[in-house]
Amino acid sequence: MLTKKECVAMLLAGGQGTRLGALTENVAKPAVPFGGKYRIIDFTLSNTINSGIDTIGVLTQYQPFELNQYIGNGQPWDLDRLDGGAFVLPPYQKAKSGEWYKGTANAIYQNIDFIDRYKAEYVLILSGDHIYKMNYAKMLSAHKAKKASCTIAVLDVPLENASRFGIMNTKPNGTIYEFEEKPKNPKSTKASMGIYIFTWEKLKKFLIEDEKNKESSNDFGKNIIPNMLNAGELMMSFDFRGYWKDVGTISSLWEANMDILDSQSGINLADRDWKIYARNAAEPPHFIGDFAQIKNSIISEGCNINGTVVNSVIFTGVDVERGAFIKDSIVMPNSKILRGAELNHSIVGWGATVGEGARVGEALSQAVNGEWDIATVGPEVEVKPGEKVKAGAMFTGGK
Amino acid sequence: MKEKMMAVLFASGNESKLNELTIHRTTASLPFGGRYRLIDFTLSNLVNSGVTRIGIITRSNYSSLMDHIRMGRDWDLNRKNGGIAVFPPFVLNTSREVYKGKIDALYTVLEYINRSPADYVIVSNCNIAANIDFTDVLEKHQKTGADVTVLCHTGSVTSSRRLVITKDKAGKIGDLCFMENSNPEQKLIGLNIYLIGKELLVSYVQEAFARGLVDFEKDILFKEVAGGKIFAYEVKGSAAIVDDVKTYYNESMKLLTSEARAELFEKESKIYTKVKDSIPTTYGSNCVVKNSLIADGCQINGTVENSILFRNVKIKEGAVVKDSIIMEDGTISENATLAYAITDKSVTLSAGRQMAGFSTYPIVVVKNKVI
Numbered sequence: 001m002l003t004k005k006e007c008v009a010m011l012l013a014g015g016q017g018t019r020l021g022a023l024t025e026n027v028a029k030p031a032v033p034f035g036g037k038y039r040i041i042d043f044t045l046s047n048t049i050n051s052g053i054d055t056i057g058v059l060t061q062y063q064p065f066e067l068n069q070y071i072g073n074g075q076p077w078d079l080d081r082l083d084g085g086a087f088v089l090p091p092y093q094k095a096k097s098g099e100w101y102k103g104t105a106n107a108i109y110q111n112i113d114f115i116d117r118y119k120a121e122y123v124l125i126l127s128g129d130h131i132y133k134m135n136y137a138k139m140l141s142a143h144k145a146k147k148a149s150c151t152i153a154v155l156d157v158p159l160e161n162a163s164r165f166g167i168m169n170t171k172p173n174g175t176i177y178e179f180e181e182k183p184k185n186p187k188s189t190k191a192s193m194g195i196y197i198f199t200w201e202k203l204k205k206f207l208i209e210d211e212k213n214k215e216s217s218n219d220f221g222k223n224i225i226p227n228m229l230n231a232g233e234l235m236m237s238f239d240f241r242g243y244w245k246d247v248g249t250i251s252s253l254w255e256a257n258m259d260i261l262d263s264q265s266g267i268n269l270a271d272r273d274w275k276i277y278a279r280n281a282a283e284p285p286h287f288i289g290d291f292a293q294i295k296n297s298i299i300s301e302g303c304n305i306n307g308t309v310v311n312s313v314i315f316t317g318v319d320v321e322r323g324a325f326i327k328d329s330i331v332m333p334n335s336k337i338l339r340g341a342e343l344n345h346s347i348v349g350w351g352a353t354v355g356e357g358a359r360v361g362e363a364l365s366q367a368v369n370g371e372w373d374i375a376t377v378g379p380e381v382e383v384k385p386g387e388k389v390k391a392g393a394m395f396t397g398g399k
Numbered sequence: 400m401k402e403k404m405m406a407v408l409f410a411s412g413n414e415s416k417l418n419e420l421t422i423h424r425t426t427a428s429l430p431f432g433g434r435y436r437l438i439d440f441t442l443s444n445l446v447n448s449g450v451t452r453i454g455i456i457t458r459s460n461y462s463s464l465m466d467h468i469r470m471g472r473d474w475d476l477n478r479k480n481g482g483i484a485v486f487p488p489f490v491l492n493t494s495r496e497v498y499k500g501k502i503d504a505l506y507t508v509l510e511y512i513n514r515s516p517a518d519y520v521i522v523s524n525c526n527i528a529a530n531i532d533f534t535d536v537l538e539k540h541q542k543t544g545a546d547v548t549v550l551c552h553t554g555s556v557t558s559s560r561r562l563v564i565t566k567d568k569a570g571k572i573g574d575l576c577f578m579e580n581s582n583p584e585q586k587l588i589g590l591n592i593y594l595i596g597k598e599l600l601v602s603y604v605q606e607a608f609a610r611g612l613v614d615f616e617k618d619i620l621f622k623e624v625a626g627g628k629i630f631a632y633e634v635k636g637s638a639a640i641v642d643d644v645k646t647y648y649n650e651s652m653k654l655l656t657s658e659a660r661a662e663l664f665e666k667e668s669k670i671y672t673k674v675k676d677s678i679p680t681t682y683g684s685n686c687v688v689k690n691s692l693i694a695d696g697c698q699i700n701g702t703v704e705n706s707i708l709f710r711n712v713k714i715k716e717g718a719v720v721k722d723s724i725i726m727e728d729g730t731i732s733e734n735a736t737l738a739y740a741i742t743d744k745s746v747t748l749s750a751g752r753q754m755a756g757f758s759t760y761p762i763v764v765v766k767n768k769v770i
Contacts, residue, residue, distance in 0.1 A: 036679035285433030285694040
């Protein structure tokens with residue numbers, strides 16, 4: 001007999017993340033390195049455990065190996081529990097059927113048994129590709145107090161950006177009366193953060209109905225939420241204030257890393273009351289050599305820095321040789337930046353080498369239509385000595 | 400696969416010579432190398448060599464050690480079979496006083512040793528920072544047919560008593576003696592790490608204990624040398640023995656050379672330590688950092704040269720730190736200067752204060768002090 005869990009979290013980590021190009025060619029987006037020593041998924045996993053929710057199903061599908069290995073038994077997040085803990089849930093073969101997760105709602109539908117095992121009253125649906133810190137316990141309290149069928153976390157976005165999000169139109173008391181996906185003329189600025197709490201009994205009913213509809217794309221935003229609204233279920237919005245960023249594009253991934261360097265951005269990783277946990281790399285402290293010049297940057301364990309690093313995020317185990325110059329860039333784990341190489345507004349994937357005198361990216365002064373022209377060097381790729389990678393390019397070395 | 404080796408470690412030793420650094424802790428839990436405790440090197444070497452049954456004998460002040468090791472998970476030592484066993488003093492009902500030497504200490508854990516399925520025992524102090532492959536030690540031990548293999552390295556006797564070894568080409572030890580006077584001459588120096596067959600160790604300890612002997616080296620090894628079955632195993636590369644403030648400072652500073660770091664950290668076998676989930680280190684706009692080893696979680700806005708900073712150290716604007724070791728949670732405030740100092744955990748040097756030791760006599764600041 002398993003202990004009853006009031007709330008079980010289900011983390012959708014199956015997204016392919018095609019807009020991240022070479023970075024997600026061999027790993028799922030939630031496993032992409034972030035912020036010096038983390039992976040993107042660490043934020044959601046840490047939020048979950050910090051909110052007191054200790055049972056979490058991680059739904060994987062695309063390139064699951066890296067993610068499976070990373071999560072392991074969940075120990076780095078204190079999720080190795082006798083009862084509950086972290087579970088990686090890939091699609092599996094059942095007696096009558098067996099298929100890939102067709103959509104976000106179908107992924108949960110296929111794991112109804114998992115949630116039922118814990119006799120959960122509430123289910124928290126999360127996505128593994130956002131950077132934010134949030135106490136889901138507060139959202140759950142609000143959901144219970146209002147006796148809602150569904151509570152959706154919303155973020156107040158600037159009106160000009162509202163048409164890029166799923167927008168919730170709400171009454172003054174927070175009740176959602178309409179949901180519009182990427183509206184041309186938004187009526188509200190409350191954007192869905194892709195964080196839902198459902199009363200499980202209700203959600204289960206709608207999932208089963210939705211599954212019967214062959215026309216449905218089995219998606220929360222497109223099907224389940226509109227269906228619940230049409231059926232007159234009580235749907236509440238939950239206002240979130242604080243830092244939140246979708247890191248689905250190269251430009252936004254770069255921006256979110258840069259936000260760590262800006263003490264005003266609101267993503268304070270140093271908060272000891274809300275730690276972000278990560279699997280540890282067992283690297284020694286980093287070493288700063290005689291020729292290093294470092295300004296406004298973060299540097300992780302195991303690095304050897306002997307060049308210039310300005311406004312940059314340097315991940316674990318990176319070598320920066322004497323005479324290399326790195327500005328406004330992020331360099332992912334175990335990469336080497338050799339003598340005289342120059343990086344500007346770029347992302348260097350893990351295990352890559354930027355050869356002597358190579359130049360990656362260009363100094364940019366501003367974003368164009370909200371997008372920065374960030375140059376990217378793919379993971380485990382070599383930029384040959386003297387080679388040039390243009391601003392905005394995705395360099396894969398012919399791979 | 401059958402376990403071949405087990406280990407018994409001594410957490411204490413030389414505390415008196417480490418002065419203020421070991422008021423609150425054992426030598427084993429002395430912070431070293433920016434993010435480690437001394438025992439991390441021994442534990443990691445053992446685990447990397449497949450030794451997962453490790454008993455740690457403590458003497459006093461062992462709460463910091465227990466807090467560091469917990470269940471041993473950070474070294475992958477939370478096992479159903481074997482894993483870590485910490486022995487506080489007075490493990491035997493019959494022991495009326497804390498053990499005096501290694502022999503009576505080992506005597507108190509004979510049952511633990513006997514119960515182990517391993518055929519060989521590694522007996523080691525915890526004050527060594529080195530990267531040692533014990534599978535190779537065992538191979539040599541079996542090949543030479545040694546009774547005891549004494550691990551050693553080439554170095555000189557500095558400020559503390561050292562075991563000096565004379566051996567022949569085959570590695571057979573002809574003479575063992577303690578030397579105390581500082582001498583720059585390069586010699587083979589014992590690392591206080593031994594590999595011994597289990598049954599032999601048990602009989603050595605039982606016999607010596609019955610005669611009231613206490614000193615493992617003098618009362619057992621020195622006597623056995625004549626039998627010709629004591630062999631030396633030389634650990635190549637850097638091996639730091641930390642047994643007083645001077646060696647602590649000098650061996651720490653050696654880590655600022657790339658050779659020492661490569662030998663200790665850049666091998667296949669990693670050094671593990673307690674995971675603390677610190678954030679990466681932040682460098683401000685006005686910092687100047689040269690030739691320094693810096694752990695996670697620091698915030699650096701001042702000048703740092705030839706120094707080692709442990710986790711979560713704050714160097715404020717205008718502060719200047721040179722040739723110093725600053726342990727976890729230290730704060731060097733605005734415009735303060737520090738040179739040739741070892742500050743223990745959570746020390747604060749207030750704004751504008753100045754403190755300096757000398758290269759041959761670094762000053763030690765006790766844990767939690769505000770200057």
